[in-house]
Amino acid sequence: MKNPLYLLQRALTYLVLIVASLLSVFPFFWLLVGATNTSADIIKGKADIGGALIDNILTFFERVDVPLVFWNSIYIAVTATFLTLLVSSLAGYAFEIFRSQVRERIFGGMLLMLSIPFAALMIPLFTMMGRLGLINNHLAIILPGIASIFIIFYFRQATKAFPRELRDAARIDGLKEWQIFFYIYLPVMRSTYAAATIIVFMLNWNNYLWPLIVLQTNDKKTLTLVVSSLLSGYYPDFGVIMVATIFATLPILIIFFVLQRRFVEGMLGSIK
Amino acid sequence: MLCGGERFDLARTGLARTERLNGWMFIMPALVLLGVFMIYPILWSLWMSFQVGRGMNLSFGGFANILRLTQDPVFQRALSNTFIFLIVQVPIMLVLALIFATMLNDSKLWGRSLFRTAIFLPCVTSLVAYSVLFRSLFLADGFVNDFLLGLHLISEPIPWLADPFWAKIVIIMAITWRWTGYNMIFYLAAMQNIDRSIYESAKIDGVPTWARFWYLTVPMLKPVILFTSVISTIGTLQLFDEVNNIPPNAGGPSDATLTLSLYIYNLSFRFMPSFGYAATVSYVIVILVGILSYFQFMVVRDKRR
Structure with a gap:
């Protein structure tokens, strides 16, 4: 069927996909090139490699305590991810394994809570954190996200594929329920955990609005907050911002390329 | 229970009790946290929405805040901006995602995974990071204007971020760039579940490509399409990071990109806080999201039938 119409359609498909891919990737190229240019050049739209990379990096390290800020991001993301996976996977597992009418109803109620927008929570949460003395404290960022309805759903869904015989065998061998969870379920479900880890880590790493409200001092x-504050105002130093943005984007980009399949899986799964 | 008989029931009571106990022990941490950080705040916020006053001096004001909504031009601006983003951006993005997914769902396509990765790549950026890129690309003398002038597509620079109309366009392009690939992978995943033989027989019967797309793919993807439109809608209703970072002055120029979330943020944290009124505005989002979630629920129910 190699008629002209087919060939035309083929060509059109490639054209559309090539243009879409270029548009998708170009801003990344712009980011890399931008880091090597002075702010004045970026403002003028210069899109080739310049000689200001070292200067930009030095200025970035001068203006911002980079190791500390990097550590803050890592600390929040890692702690939050660990606790979220622990608490939410325990719940997701239990909703599926220990069924009861009351818990089914609670689960249904959680379905409704999925659509509660964060904007409606942030004012009471802010007041609450104020009373607890947690303003400008990383705990205030970590705590509200630990029980994630998305992740609970994700694990309940995934638990449906957890072989019942495994659990029965473990029980006959005399393992307690918590032992079954930690010694049998956890290792068996490691790919589910991997996918969830990527997603939760990324959400925390990229989180903006809530940290913006709670974290007030530079230390x-x-x-993410540093990038945003460098950007504020009418005359930001774009060269420095590009360097900061690379620092903020690189960890996730690396995770994406190393674990691409799990990454996509997690994105599909955490929402389903 | 599967096993009947009194003997079994007796033996089971002890087991059933530990099951019950374990069931609660495992979900208790999550339930407590959800109670403290979600249910309590959402109820508190409802209570707050009836409070008037500034800072911490709040008093009960009945429906005063709701009345204020109807007389507040800034709120109405934010509401209409949010809806413009919703109505214009979501359909464009979903149609593009559907087109790309259809093109990529062809095993004979050369460079398929390369294209897929490229189009998905924007999803790894944080919303603040890509806001940086869009701000710097759309500056008055910036790259995009240079490029368009170079191609003679425009005769003078477009005031992207200084003009209320163009600023909205930049926001719409930015969100589309960031989220099209994300929606695309949902469609691709769903397309892989469609039975190939339907397409093969349609092809043999001489059904043209566009008709196969319109009469086969789209109806079969209906649940996913509705699902993605609901999550995109909920996301758009909460639009904040981009409009706070892409324009040089958040929500600007002259409130052209002000959204409901940004207005709530401004009301509570940027100016002298009026938490009560901000809570009322936040409940507008709750209600809008609630209505949309109801539609989602109806759709899911229809699908199960």
Whole structure:
């Protein structure tokens, strides 16, 4: 069927996909090139490699306590991810394994809570954190996200594929329920955990609005907040911002390329 | 229970009790946290929405805040901006995602995974990071204007971020760039579950490509399409990071990109806080999201039938 119409359609498909891919990737190229240019050049739209990379990096390290800020981001993301996976996977597992009418109803209620927008929570949460003395404290960022309805759903869904015989065998061998969870379920479900880890880590790493409200001094801020505060105002130094943005984007980009399949899986799964 | 008989029931009571106990022990940490950080705040916020006053001096004001909504031009601006983003951006993005997914769902396509990765790549950026890129690309003398002038597509620079109309366009392009690939992978995943033989027989029967797309793919993807439109809608209703970072002055120029979330943020944290009124505005989002979630629920129910 190699008629002209087919060939035309083929050509059109490639054209559309090539243009879409170029548009998708170009801003990344712009980011890399931008880091080597002075702010004045970026403002003028210069899109080739310049000689200001070292200067930009030095200025970035001069203006911002980079190791500290990097550590803040890592600390929040890692702690939050660990606790979220622990608490939410325990719940997701239990909703599936120990069924009861009351818990089914609670689960249904959680379905409704999925659509509660964060904007409606942030004012009471802010007041609450104020009363607890947690303003400008990383705990205030970590705590509210630990029980994630998305992740609970994700694990309940995944648990449906957890072989019942495994659990029965473990029980006959005399393992307690918590032992079954930690010694049998956890290792068996490691690919589910991997996918969830990537997603939760990324959400925390990229989190913006809530840290913006809670973290007020420079020594507490995360990379995302630093990028945003460098950008504020009418005359930001774009060269420095590009360097900061690379720092903020690179960890996730690396995770994506190393674990691409799990990454996509997690994105599909955490929402389903 | 599967096993009947009194003997079994007796033996089971002890087991059933530990099951019950374990069931609660495992979900208790999550339930407590959800209670403290979600249910309590959402109820508190409802209570707050009836409070008037500034800072910490709040008093009960009945429906005063709701009345204020109807007389507040800034709120109405934010509401209409949010809806413009919703109505214009979500359909464009979903149609593009559907087109790309259809093109990529062809095993004979050369460079398939390369294209897929490229189009998905924007999803790894944080919303603040890509806001940086869009701000710097769309500056008055910046790259995009240079490029368009160079191609003679425009005769003078477009005031992207200084003009209320163009600023909205930049926001719409930015969100589309960031999220099209994300929606695309949902469609691709769903397409892989469609039975190939339907397409093969349609092809043999001489059904043209566009008709196969329109009469086969789209109806079969209906649940996913509705699902993605609901999550995109909920996301758009909460739009904040981009409009706070892409324009040089958040929500600007002259409130052209002000969204409901940004207005709530401004009301509570940027100016002298009026938490009560901000809570009322936040409940507008709750209600809008609630209505949309109801539609989602109806759709899911229809699918199960």
